[in-house]
Amino acid sequence: GIGQRSFTWSAGECDVLAILGQPVMESWESPYMIAMAKSVCAVGGRILEVGFGLGISAAAIDSFPDVVEHVIFEANEQVCGQAGLWSDGAARPTTVYQGFWQDLVDDFPPESFDGILFDCFPLTAAHYRDGANRL
Numbered sequence: 267g268i269g270q271r272s273f274t275w276s277a278g279e280c281d282v283l284a285i286l287g288q289p290v291m292e293s294w295e296s297p298y299m300i301a302m303a304k305s306v307c308a309v310g311g312r313i314l315e316v317g318f319g320l321g322i323s324a325a326a327i328d329s330f331p332d333v334v335e336h337v338i339f340e341a342n343e344q345v346c347g348q349a350g351l352w353s354d355g356a357a358r359p360t361t362v363y364q365g366f367w368q369d370l371v372d373d374f375p376p377e378s379f380d381g382i383l384f385d386c387f388p389l390t391a392a393h394y395r396d397g398a399n400r401l
Contacts, residue, residue, distance in 0.1 A: 312333075324356075
């Protein structure tokens with residue numbers, strides 16, 4: 267499927283993630299990702315993260331003691347594998363689901379999450395519009 271080829275994850279440094287030759291996330295985005303996580307986790311509870319990337323926001327979410335559960339949706343199979351490895355050492359209960367958020371979100375009842383961090387790589391501009399409407 268789309269997003270399954272041409273995966274690059276800089277070994278050891280994890281400073282850039284490229285999928286299909288497109289830069290998806292770079293380490294310089296850390297302050298922004300951490301600020302988003304702080305905002306999303308303000309009330310604690312159950313947090314949904316759409317798009318794992320380099321795991322910057324995941325690590326930030328995991329650091330908030332009021333987060334009781336962290337759910338991650340990741341479309342790319344290889345990035346999902348990295349997210350799964352990361353979740354093994356997470357401080358909070360963390361579950362990683364592989365697939366597009368549009369296919370996964372309907373498996374959860376409305377208002378299942380107290381905060382949603384939406385930072386997936388858009389395939390089209392409609393992706394963002396759909397996210398705003400459905401999440």
